[in-house]
Amino acid sequence: MEYSRARAFLFCDFCGTMLSLKSTKYAECPLCKFKRSAKEISEREISYVVTAEDIRRELGISLIRDQEVQLSKVKKKCEKCDNEEAEYWTMQMRSADEGQTTFYRCTKCGHKFSEN
Ligand SMILES: [Zn+2]
Ligand SMILES: [Zn+2]
Incomplete structure (x- = not known):
């Protein structure tokens, strides 16, 4: 779906391949096999990252502002x-073979749910 565009900041410096998040x-x-720390990624242009809240929880960071999402x-x-x-x-879940999960948030009551 929107995955590759949403994670456009996650490209390899050397070969341009999209990096996959191996862990937090x-x-x-x-x-x-170029590696980039998640912290470094989080400090880059993250304004269009889909899920500030989830990234924040995953990475334990708080620098992403909600209004940029x-x-x-x-x-x-x-x-x-x-x-x-x-x-x-x-x-994307931890490894590529686990596939990706779609998250939803109700625009009215804010209820969150997900779907594989
Ligand atoms: Zn590479
Ligand atoms: Zn609702």
Whole structure:
């Protein structure tokens, strides 16, 4: 979905391949094994990162400001309040083979839920 654009800051300095987040500590280039610390990534342009809240929780950082987060909206029924619209973002889980999870947040009541 929006994954590669959302993580555009995560490219390898040497070969341009998209790094994959291996843990909360570092991301690694699948081709040349270049590693970049998650902290360094978080200090880069992160304004368009989908999930400031999740990254903050994952990395234990607080420098991302909420107003910089731009989420896309999608027609999705909230199980709590029956509102028909939710904001969504996707996150790659720890390894590529675990696939990515889509997170939703109800635009009305703020209820959060996820989907694989
Ligand atoms: Zn590389
Ligand atoms: Zn709701």
